[in-house]
Amino acid sequence: MLRFTPRMSTPHLPLAGLQARPPWQHEAPVALQPHVLRLTAPNPGLMTGPGTNSYLVGSSASGWLVVDPGPLEPAHIERLWQAAGGDIRLIVCTHS
Structure with a gap:
């Protein structure tokens, strides 16, 4: 048997410490954290939202890890x- 549970509102949560997320855009990487960049592919859709998100983790000193390189x-x-300055490790x- 299914039961309905109403959603709880939480107006008491502090919002002052939250930062706005960087905007979605496809032209350039967006810094999310130190050493973490997001690049969004220009393939918006039902499953990808504004586009497939790819991430670069690292630095110019250490080289870069690509997480989810996205579509071809x-x-x-x-x-x-x-x-990545051509230094993808x-x-x-x-x-997939």
Whole structure:
């Protein structure tokens, strides 16, 4: 048997410490944290929202790890390569 549980409102949660998320855009990497960049591929859709998110983790000193490189879209791949300064050490795919 299914039971309905009303959603609880939480007006008491402090919002002052929360920061706005960087905007979605496809042209350039967006810094999310120190050493973490997000690049969104220009493939918006039902499953991808504004586009597939790819992440670069690392630095110019250590090289870069790419998490979820995204679709085979030449301009997106080039943006990943350029953002990493051509120093991509590892690629990790979390899904296909």
